[in-house]
Each structure stands twice: as structure tokens, then as C-alpha cells.
Amino acid sequence: MTTHEHDVTIVGAGTAGCYAAATMAHEGYDVVIVERKDEDEAGHIACGDALKGASNFPESIPRSQIEPAFTNTDVDHGRFEIPAEDTVLEIPIPGELAVIDRWEYGRRLIEGATDAGAELHYDTVVKDVVQDDDGRVTGLTAVRKGDPVEYESELVIDAAGSLSLLQDKADLDDATFDTNVQYSQFCSAYREIVEVDEPVEWDDALVFKPTERAAGYLWYFPRTSTEINVGLGFQMNEEPMELVESLKRDLRNRPEFDGATVEDKLGAALPTRRPYDSAVAPGFMAVGDAAGHVNPTTGGGIAGAAYAGQYAGEQAIEAIEDDDVSESKLWRYNERVMDHYGSRYAALDVYNIFSTAYDVDDLMAMLAALPVKPLSEALYSGSAEVGLLLKLKTAIKSFGHWGTIYDLYQTKSLADELLDHYESYPSSPAQFDAWRKRRDELMDDIYAVTGAEPKY
Numbered sequence: 168m169t170t171h172e173h174d175v176t177i178v179g180a181g182t183a184g185c186y187a188a189a190t191m192a193h194e195g196y197d198v199v200i201v202e203r204k205d206e207d208e209a210g211h212i213a214c215g216d217a218l219k220g221a222s223n224f225p226e227s228i229p230r231s232q233i234e235p236a237f238t239n240t241d242v243d244h245g246r247f248e249i250p251a252e253d254t255v256l257e258i259p260i261p262g263e264l265a266v267i268d269r270w271e272y273g274r275r276l277i278e279g280a281t282d283a284g285a286e287l288h289y290d291t292v293v294k295d296v297v298q299d300d301d302g303r304v305t306g307l308t309a310v311r312k313g314d315p316v317e318y319e320s321e322l323v324i325d326a327a328g329s330l331s332l333l334q335d336k337a338d339l340d341d342a343t344f345d346t347n348v349q350y351s352q353f354c355s356a357y358r359e360i361v362e363v364d365e366p367v368e369w370d371d372a373l374v375f376k377p378t379e380r381a382a383g384y385l386w387y388f389p390r391t392s393t394e395i396n397v398g399l400g401f402q403m404n405e406e407p408m409e410l411v412e413s414l415k416r417d418l419r420n421r422p423e424f425d426g427a428t429v430e431d432k433l434g435a436a437l438p439t440r441r442p443y444d445s446a447v448a449p450g451f452m453a454v455g456d457a458a459g460h461v462n463p464t465t466g467g468g469i470a471g472a473a474y475a476g477q478y479a480g481e482q483a484i485e486a487i488e489d490d491d492v493s494e495s496k497l498w499r500y501n502e503r504v505m506d507h508y509g510s511r512y513a514a515l516d517v518y519n520i521f522s523t524a525y526d527v528d529d530l531m532a533m534l535a536a537l538p539v540k541p542l543s544e545a546l547y548s549g550s551a552e553v554g555l556l557l558k559l560k561t562a563i564k565s566f567g568h569w570g571t572i573y574d575l576y577q578t579k580s581l582a583d584e585l586l587d588h589y590e591s592y593p594s595s596p597a598q599f600d601a602w603r604k605r606r607d608e609l610m611d612d613i614y615a616v617t618g619a620e621p622k623y
């Protein structure tokens with residue numbers, strides 16, 4: 168059997184793995200990325216292709232390297248179609264937004280990691296995690312084109328995406344690592360890249376629409392005015408949906424897709440849950456989808472994956488320098504994730520939980536009844552105070568939905584309390600149990616107010 172020795176072994180050449188690798192390789196560390204796909208297919212990832220906030224992405228892969236994959240930078244608002252209410256809501260989206268050619272972006276990320284000095288082993292499927300007698304992760308076993316291979320390293324970074332096999336294989340029961348992970352906290356999604364004959368009218372918008380069935384939405388994201396990423400997903404705690412058939416039915420009813428051709432099809436699971444409470448164990452860190460670093464209300468995970476990669480890479484360097492890969496040493500990585508976006512995603516997850524307890528048609532009717540545009544403008548302008556006139560307009564327009572609005576208001580208060588608690592995420596594993604106990608109490612209040620089934 169071939170054995171490879173590196174400072175760090177990373178599993179997965181997606182966004183998280185490439186940023187982690189580039190961060191360490193730039194500083195001269197010996198890093199390998201192990202990727203199951205072949206060189207041509209690597210970087211080909213199921214995605215809606217909407218990229219938010221790339222102007223601030225970590226610099227280990229220069230923006231100039233990924234920018235050529237940004238095919239539509241004119242998108243500036245969301246267009247919410249609510250057919251049951253015969254309503255279309257147009258809501259501005261602040262900040263930089265692009266729809267991208269995702270495969271090209273994926274290839275450019277890999278190029279960024281290898282330019283920085285990382286090694287890439289394609290066609291290599293990780294099969295198991297190796298741990299020493301104390302439970303520390305020391306390496307991996309894999310298969311490359313039928314032959315067994317082994318990896319030994321100071322640290323393993325799990326960037327293998329949703330429902331990572333590594334976490335099924337490793338025994339992490341004695342670590343703080345979050346093992347409360349179930350299928351029902353994920354969304355099953357499918358997308359096609361469709362070429363249409365005539366430019367669509369909404370090429371400056373991300374278009375959303377509820378699916379025929381509860382707890383899902385369809386999207387139409389224009390890569391260009393004639394190349395559209397269309398897709399849909401459903402929460403895996405619901406009855407499974409026939410994704411391909413549902414999408415076909417919807418496309419058939421949209422005249423702009425008459426005579427369209429499908430260029431590419433892919434499906435995958437994505438986490439629609441809070442970030443892992445802890446994504447470290449001795450010798451081991453998980454990043455990106457493998458640690459639930461996705462905005463659970465939008466499914467946007469590219470930005471979280473990029474930053475998780477950077478933070479894990481920087482923490483790996485510190486750990487190697489101090490010859491200490493214990494959980495305490497790696498803990499700072501958890502803190503940085505929570506500090507940057509993890510706390511916010513955990514609070515947003517509360518709205519996901521809220522939505523599972525209400526009928527989707529009622530929620531859509533409520534949304535259609537709210538003066539969403541001025542409300543969102545008031546919020547984006549940074550004014551916490553909503554003017555009296557707007558309050559009055561809201562009250563009049565939303566008559567008939569006040570019960571749901573009141574429940575939502577109560578839920579928001581609890582989400583704010585949860586956010587406060589996440590902002591005091593512990594600075595070492597020693598206070599972790601107490602922090603988690605209080606968090607679980609807050610979650611119990613949230614389940615009680617929303618009437619939702621416990622998600623965790």
C-alpha cells in the first residue's frame with residue numbers, strides 16, 4: 168500500500184478545501200487535497216450559482232483568479248413570485264452579488280490552491296479515518312483507481328461536503344465535535360442549467376417561487392440573460408418530492424422556457440441547519456458543508472465555506488507550530504466561525520424552524536400582505552425604527568394575518584435572545600457544556616412558542 172505523509176490532509180476540493188489548502192500552502196506548509204472526482208470533473212458542484220459577498224473573500228485565492236467565472240454581476244434584487252396570491256414582490260438585495268459559472272469557478276479555486284503550492288490527488292475516494300488509542304485522528308485510508316492508499320498527517324481537515332462520510336467513520340464520541348446531525352436537518356436539491364432562445368426579462372433578479380408542496384422553493388438564477396440556473400429543493404423532514412418531475416412541470420408552464428435546452432443536471436443535499444456547535448476533535452477539523460456552515464434560510468454556503476477554510480488553515484498552522492493538535496488548541500477556529508457568521512446562521516435557523524410549524528400557503532399570504540419593499544428598505548437603510556406611517560400601512564395591509572404576525576414577532580424576540588447567547592460562545596472547551604445547556608433551554612422555548620417539532 169502507498170503511504171503519503173503531509174503536514175495536513177484535506178478531504179474535498181470544493182470551496183472550503185481549496186481555501187484551507189491555499190491558506191496553508193502560501194505559508195510553506197505541506198498540504199494535500201484528496202478528491203474523489205477526476206481532474207476534469209473536480210469543481211463540478213450542484214449549486215444555484217448565486218455568489219454573495221465575493222468582494223471580501225479570503226485573499227489566499229486572489230479575487231482576480233475567480234472573477235472571470237462571474238457571468239452576471241447585474242443582479243441586485245430578489246423577485247418573489249407568489250402565484251396563490253397573484254403577487255410578485257421585488258426586494259432589493261444589498262451588497263455585492265453575482266451569478267457565476269460554477270464549474271469554471273470550481274476549476275479556478277483548484278488552480279488557486281495548486282498555484283499556492285498545495286498538492287492535489289484526484290480519483291482518490293476516502294474510505295476511513297485512522298485514529299490512535301487516545302482517539303486522535305492521525306490519517307485516512309482511501310482507494311485510488313482500485314488501489315488502497317494511506318495518508319498520515321498532523322491534522323485532517325474534513326471538507327468533504329454535506330453528510331461527510333468521515334464523520335460516520337470516525338469515533339468522535341469523546342470529543343466536543345457535534346454529532347447531533349440527522350438527515351432531517353438537510354435539504355435535498357436539484358438543479359439544471361437551461362439555455363433559452365430569447366433573453367429573459369428578469370436577468371437582473373434572483374427569482375424565487377414556492378414549490379407545489381410545503382417547505383420547498385424553486386429558483387431561477389440568470390447566469391446570463393439566456394443561460395439560467397433553475398432548481399428546487401425540499402426539507403428532508405418532509406415527504407420526499409419528485410424533484411425532476413416538479414421542475415419539468417414548472418418549466419412547461421413558463422413561456423420563456425419554450426424550446427429551451429438543458430445543458431447540465433446535478434443534485435445534492437445541503438445543510439439547512441445551525442452550524443456545528445463544535446467542529447473540532449483531536450487532530451481533526453470540519454469546514455464548509457461538512458460543518459453546517461450554510462445560511463439555513465437561503466442555502467447560501469459558498470461564502471461560509473471560503474471563510475471556514477481560511478480560519479481552519481490559520482488554526483492548523485498555529486497547531487503545527489506549537490506541536491499541539493488538541494481540541495483546546497483548535498478551539499479558536501470554532502470561535503472565529505461563530506463570531507463571523509455562525510451566530511447569525513444559528514439565529515436564522517429559528518425562522519426555518521418557525522416555517523415548519525405553519526402552512527406554507529398561510530405564510531405566503533402573509534408575506535404578500537405585508538408592505539415588504541418599504542419594510543426591507545427601512546431595515547437596509549439601517550433604521551431600527553420603523554416610521555409610524557409604515558407601521559400603520561403594515562397593520563392595515565396585513566389584516567387577517569395578525570395571529571401569525573404576532574407568533575413571528577415572539578419568535579423574533581427568541582431568535583434575538585439566541586443570537587445574544589451565541590455571541591458569548593465559550594473561549595475554551597471548558598465552558599462548552601454550560602453554554603450548550605443554556606442554548607438548549609432557549610431552543611426549548613423556541614419549540615414551545617412555534618409549536619414546531621424539535622429539530623435537534
Ligand SMILES: Cc1cc2nc3c(=O)[nH]c(=O)nc-3n(C[C@H](O)[C@H](O)[C@H](O)COP(=O)(O)OP(=O)(O)OC[C@H]3O[C@@H](n4cnc5c(N)ncnc54)[C@H](O)[C@@H]3O)c2cc1C
Binds near residue numbers: 179201291469
Ligand atoms: C442544489 C444546490 C444549490 C445551491 N445553491 C447555492 C447558491 O446559489 N449559493 C451558495 O452560496 N451556495 C449554494 N449551495 C450550497 C453550496 O454549494 C455549498 O455550501 C458549498 O459548495 C460548500 O462547499 P464545500 O467546500 O463545503 O463542499 P463541496 O463544494 O460539496 O465540496 C466537497 C468536495 O468533497 C469531495 N468529496 C466528498 N466525499 C469525498 C470522499 N469520500 N473522498 C474524496 N473526496 C470527497 C466532493 O467530490 C467535493 O469535491 C447550493 C447547494 C446545492 C446542493
